[in-house]
Amino acid sequence: MYTASDYIVDFLLSKNINQAFVVTGGACAFVVDAMGRNKEFTYTSFHHEQSASMAADAVYRVENSKIGVTVATSGPGATNLITGIACSYFDSIPSIHITGQVNSKESSKYLEANVRQAGFQETDIVRMVEPITKAAKKVEDFLDLKNTLEEFYLEAISGRMGPVLIDIPMDVQQEEVAKFTRKEVFTKKTDFNITKEHADKLNTFFKSSKRPLVLFGAGIGLSNSQDKVINWINSLNVPFVSSWNGMSYFDHCNKNYYGHIGVYGNRGSNNIIQNCDALLVLGSRLDNRQRGGNVDNFAPGAQKLVIDIDINELNKYDETYYVLNYDLSYIDDLTSNIYFNEVDQDWADFIETQKDKYLFKDLSTYHKENNSLSPYAVTEKIVNNLPEKSILIPECGANLCWVYQTMKIKDTKVFTSGGNSPMGYTIPATIGAKLANPESLVFGILGDGGFQMNIQELQTINYLNLDIKLFIYNNFGYGIIKQFQDTYMSSRYEASGLGYSQPNFEEVANLFGFEYRKIESLEDLCIDDLCSNQKIIFDIMLDPNTEIEPKTEMGRVINDQFPYQTDEEFEKNNYFFLKSSDYNRPTN
């Protein structure tokens, strides 16, 4: 018998999707069974649905020809997916989530009962995920399912991408249906074009600029236009900086690259963006971590042109921004319309000085003053010795900052869940990455706190025998929170150090079949380990109060970072920018 569940599997296969991440349960067992019965399809069992959805989130990030899929049961199975779905939503990652739902006849809708729950484990997952999906629906019958599959798949990959969820009652899963027949291949929906008016604007926008700058956003990579954009930048010789999510898509040795901006951005890069006079933002939503808390002080001397696929993102800007709603997949039409002047010599000197002073330099002070292991030095050693085409997934908190502040990559794929930024992301994401791209070596960097959040998936790694390597930046607590408490709570480390604990990570490694390396000095880190085909946990022993440097604290502009420079030095690094007195630089 060929059922709706078989149809789902054949549909996915037709879209080049041949695996799913699952935790089964009564209400989704028929779908999982169909996946098991189909020889072309594989599913992987996780030990928590949260990990399945985080792993699915990683799929498109590593291989943008593939889309991650999860299957979970009704009720807690479905709600456990939520945090991972949010990862996809905020970072515009397509992913498909299939949840089982109680039999139609047992649903509160059918019973016309306005109750908390009618069928066992019945939960209104559709309403719950509406704020974090592009589309979510409980299907009524097979016809509905069939149309929804097509429609939602298209929705996930079109326009500003994102996750979708289809909730399927058990009876619908079991319906006997006609076999899937391959239809015309759908292509992304698009309705962007460059009008004459736009073209005129683009033509002239940078004409009078003496200090131009491009901001490279993740939208470039998500639309797979990174090579074209980089070629164009190189041909024009215009300087660019990057958002964190953009950093994975180009070779950092590029001579036009001037680092990454933001609250934890590079000091030099922040000085550069704050001092430019014309800024082209390509595919970045310029969130608070990039512009700082007070957006009025972001690149105050620059005219700004922001190009984004999501018109809602553009509507948020005030009239000092010029905006263009456009899909960077069609980058050629755009770049052919934009001209830059030769870069001004003053500006060339300024940016070069900033780069020399601050980019790819470990200027952190904490480990020197405290004679402890520097996470910056460790990160540099790791990143510089990664095998070709590796995948590196830092998590959140201090460890994430240290990685992005340090890394100089060529062809390494680096990503994290930027906008959602959950602890517990890295372990499942490494699994998703490895399963999506078995040829690459996959590395995770995470804190000792986050390491514990989805620790159960070490069993999945062990069982599948994936040669994943995890670096625990072990500062015995929630490092980034402690630094926050240093500033605002007189270093009372409530729930970040106090009351926090961890198991013995060596025993954890042994338990789950990982090799274990304790790293107390830079020399302890053996670079051969990075190419090995073993799964390894590196326990990197940091001082508990190791700091993130530099860091923009609340109420500051992004180029006025801790550790603080004197007014004199600050002004020397910002001579095109407002004087510190002009914007009332807080005293330190």
Place this chain on the structure above:
Amino acid sequence: MYTASDYIVDFLLSKNINQAFVVTGGACAFVVDAMGRNKEFTYTSFHHEQSASMAADAVYRVENSKIGVTVATSGPGATNLITGIACSYFDSIPSIHITGQVNSKESSKYLEANVRQAGFQETDIVRMVEPITKAAKKVEDFLDLKNTLEEFYLEAISGRMGPVLIDIPMDVQQEEVAKFTRKEVFTKKTDFNITKEHADKLNTFFKSSKRPLVLFGAGIGLSNSQDKVINWINSLNVPFVSSWNGMSYFDHCNKNYYGHIGVYGNRGSNNIIQNCDALLVLGSRLDNRQRGGNVDNFAPGAQKLVIDIDINELNKYDETYYVLNYDLSYIDDLTSNIYFNEVDQDWADFIETQKDKYLFKDLSTYHKENNSLSPYAVTEKIVNNLPEKSILIPECGANLCWVYQTMKIKDTKVFTSGGNSPMGYTIPATIGAKLANPESLVFGILGDGGFQMNIQELQTINYLNLDIKLFIYNNFGYGIIKQFQDTYMSSRYEASGLGYSQPNFEEVANLFGFEYRKIESLEDLCIDDLCSNQKIIFDIMLDPNTEIEPKTEMGRVINDQFPYQTDEEFEKNNYFFLKSSDYNRPTN
């Protein structure tokens, strides 16, 4: 400086709440800090927010003078709470969830931006939890917070109880405010009364009944009326059966107790409820697991009177049910109006026979046929040897069924998350139970699958050195799903046995400071261990295909359970009920 965060803590203290379960983060750190600074208040750090909310759910279940509270940060912190909040919602458990939110000025609302996310980790948790909370709100300022605290606290404990969530922007948390001063003590809102008409109905309802029965629901316990109800039942000498969630609230040796009904209920109890001619349902929502898939076949020969605090639950019944919307806290007014006849001798004989044959008997066949350890025998030994006033928390799946099908308790508190029933519940719930009631010994029973889902909290148990005992009913897979697959999927164990794995539980025990006992036979289980002050993991080795017996399969009436009886035997046990031919009993 006294802030809104301090106010929250003083407010909670005024309500007799002196602890919270937290995972901190930037957006909630000020609230956690205030909790840390207050000497009368304690917080406990968990290693995943999901566990914090599940632990909070357990608090009211063990001590209904206390209410569980969580604190989590914005974004992933908040969404991680969801599954635990759902536990409280579906089972009417009051709990309070405090989430941090981005600064008001960084919110998409303030920026009038209709974007996926404005502030870092900004997430619309309020909209997401609306389907699973009684009330949820993002507060605008301190005044709003102050009113919301009072209002939501009352909402949580009034009427049909449930969880509430208050989302508090960081700036509001830090506002300097006037000290909390104790107000008049609020009491639950109530607006139930028994009209003359109701009283007349109640008076006569059971007058002509020859085969009366009471169904004891959890609502009795939630309203703390269990002693009154039991006294009343005893004084009238009327037989009663229980729902699973009701079973924790009385001594099972009660001579009027005739077991628990439902899909996995006792065969005898199901026969009794199906054969009664008048049924009084007190505080049970009669969900599908109680009435079976086809509700028309539930107690078909009985006139039914259902008393429930939630009018929406009552509206779901058809005209064959008489319903009364009433709060069982005021049970006296109710019971003083209800009269039963002397129980008919035929009925007395019938129910006694059913009890003799089926109640508190291990009639399971699987272990005998397969010569394996019986989970029923193990459960009996555990339950019979628990110290006085213990707390026992089974999880979900087969292990849950085995416990409820076996247990004969006196003063043991037994509960699980009935309606939501997530894997991963038991470990955090044991922590919540122990912290809410440190004098009691706390025991968890769970499957090897569920054991892995929140395994990180073993570290919390270890760190706090709680003498919790966990029994893993280890059948090497998702037992209840396998049994489902036996029936509907020709025993293809996709994702329940195939592709499932587990770590070495002895090493897990060692890692987290637990003692370990491998239980391969009944004798291996040493009853002294049950009274010890050690934390212990019991690894109970079951055959992978051990079954739940009896079990009502889809399409059957609840008293027609697997393993199937012959038509002859079935009819002998159901002589008041329809003949099997009348309702078309499937052949086996």
